[in-house]
Amino acid sequence: RRTLELIYKNKKSIEEIENIIDIKLNNICQLSIDISNLGIYIFGDNFDGMVQLLNKFENSIDLVYIDPPFNTKGSFYYDRDITSTISASKNDLVAYHDDMDIEEYLEFIRERLVLIRRLLSPCGTLYFHIDYKVGHYIKLILDEVFGSENFVSDIARVKSNPKNFSRRAYGNEKDLILVYSKQKNKNIFNDIRIKLEASELDKLYKKVDSVGRKYTTVPCHAPGETSKGVTGSYWKGMLPPKGRHWRYSPDKLTELDEAGRIEWSKNQVPRVIKYASEHKGKKIQDVWKNYKDPQRPTYPTEKNMEMLEMIVQQSSNENSIIMDCFCGSGSFLEAGKKYNRYVIGIDKSIISKQVDENRPSLEGIEVFSLGEGR
Numbered sequence: 001r002r003t004l005e006l007i008y009k010n011k012k013s014i015e016e017i018e019n020i021i022d023i024k025l026n027n028i029c030q031l032s033i034d035i036s037n038l039g040i041y042i043f044g045d046n047f048d049g050m051v052q053l054l055n056k057f058e059n060s061i062d063l064v065y066i067d068p069p070f071n072t073k074g075s076f077y078y079d080r081d082i083t084s085t086i087s088a089s090k091n092d093l094v095a096y097h098d099d100m101d102i103e104e105y106l107e108f109i110r111e112r113l114v115l116i117r118r119l120l121s122p123c124g125t126l127y128f129h130i131d132y133k134v135g136h137y138i139k140l141i142l143d144e145v146f147g148s149e150n151f152v153s154d155i156a157r158v159k160s161n162p163k164n165f166s167r168r169a170y171g172n173e174k175d176l177i178l179v180y181s182k183q184k185n186k187n188i189f190n191d192i193r194i195k196l197e198a199s200e201l202d203k204l205y206k207k208v209d210s211v212g213r214k215y216t217t218v219p220c221h222a223p224g225e226t227s228k229g230v231t232g233s234y235w236k237g238m239l240p241p242k243g244r245h246w247r248y249s250p251d252k253l254t255e256l257d258e259a260g261r262i263e264w265s266k267n268q269v270p271r272v273i274k275y276a277s278e279h280k281g282k283k284i285q286d287v288w289k290n291y292k293d294p295q296r297p298t299y300p301t302e303k304n305m306e307m308l309e310m311i312v313q314q315s316s317n318e319n320s321i322i323m324d325c326f327c328g329s330g331s332f333l334e335a336g337k338k339y340n341r342y343v344i345g346i347d348k349s350i351i352s353k354q355v356d357e358n359r360p361s362l363e364g365i366e367v368f369s370l371g372e373g374r
């Protein structure tokens, strides 16, 4: 596979990483995971946690969302009452540290990506949440491990309200989510749509029919001529205008007309009727403006629940197995449970374990302990 490579100190070859995985795999005492349960939470380092999963879940996980530490060189504190990252004080408990050297950090991520890739199913997708400071290095590492041909999207997510820092730089209100498929074009993508607001529908559908239904009309033809096909032929004695073709075959147009779905103007110009109630919703684009993070999170850096729910619905199906191996507050696990996915969470912070065990929505998830990491 041809790809660009990032060079940094102490970078292992993929074979070396696979060797470490094999050695660990041969020496671990397997967790007895009962897949008939609702899901599992593994308390411990996610490298070891994912090695534990290989026997049962290799090539089986349809969706992985991760929001690892962003190499901020800081520590994240937890205050039972206010868990705002901004207002938490150094006297609070440390939820997790994020202070590796950049090379160590990139290798830490890369080793875990190798395992994530092995665990993903052939129709699996990875969502990697990261910020603008390290995100571009992570993109290269993802290209190396997943293959640049499997790059799906780079989402700009507006994370907060605009900031007025005095830095000589633009205010930073976005982070990014890099999306990769395990196999090109095989990823589950349910094309979730966003419902239009009533005001948007009013703008698009200005007419009202005799029974009060909002509607609009569109031409029966579309740009481009067809020289041979039926959409270039006569319908009701008319040809499509020059440079255009019928939007539907003449038979289909007749069917629509008979069903009352064609509106004829005074000058006998036909147009197809489209009802507001049939609008499929807006396709989701790669700038996400409506998923800001909670002001009062239950855990530092907890992510927006609606965003996680959308990701679950977009890239997995009912009964899919999904995983967040940096799961923090368990937000992604909650989103998955809501839509009947089998959820797997891993985190090495004792605070995460406590928060997740007390999260009512995660009741019924089996907890395993490998031990606390730093």
Ligand SMILES: C[S@@+](CC[C@H](N)C(=O)[O-])C[C@H]1O[C@@H](n2cnc3c(N)ncnc32)[C@H](O)[C@@H]1O
Binding pocket: 044, 045, 046, 047, 067, 068, 069, 095, 096, 299, 300, 301, 302, 303, 304, 325, 326, 327, 328, 329, 330, 331, 332, 346, 347, 348, 349, 352, 373
């Ligand atoms: C940014 S937070 C995740 C927040 C989460 N997305 C949420 O909505 O609550 C990153 C998490 O990764 C965990 N973490 C860091 N290194 C880890 C490792 N090696 N193994 C498991 N968890 C780790 C931290 O303890 C922390 O909870």
